[in-house]
Amino acid sequence: QLQLVESGGGLVQPGGSLRLSCTASGFTLDYYAIGWFRQAPGKAREGVSCISSLDGSTSYADSVKGRFTFSRGNAKNTVYLQMNRLKPEDSAVYFCAAHAYLCPETPDEYDYWGQGTQVTVSS
Secondary structure (H helix, E strand, C coil), rough: CCCEEEEECCEEECCEEEEEEEEECCCCCCCCCEEEEEECCCCCEEEEEEEECCCEEEECCCCCCCEEEEEECCCCCCCEECCCCCCCHCCCEEEEEEEEEECCCCCHHCEEECCCEEEEECC
C-alpha cells in the first residue's frame, strides 16, 4: 500500500521551531516531487513549498520564505520541512503530497497525500 505519513507537528510558542517529516511507505521518494500544503480552519488550502526530484530545486510561498526550509533526508523515503520563527498565522494542519518528478502547478495533480499533522503556534 502506497502512503505518505506526516509527523512532527505540535504546539510551539511564537518564534519557535518545528521540523515536520513526510515519510513514504510502499515507495521511495527519489522520483517524486514533494509538496507541503497547509489548511487552517475556515481557510483555503495553501501551498507552502515544493521540492523537485529532478534537480532538488525548491519553491516557497512568500509567507514562509526565509523561515521554512525543505530538504530530503538521507533515507530515500523521508523529506523534511524545517520551520523556524513560527508565527500564530502558521497554525494549520500541514499535509505532504507526492507527484512524479516535477512540482505540479495545481494541488489536484498530486498523486498521493498524507493525512496531515497539526501545527499550533500560540503563547
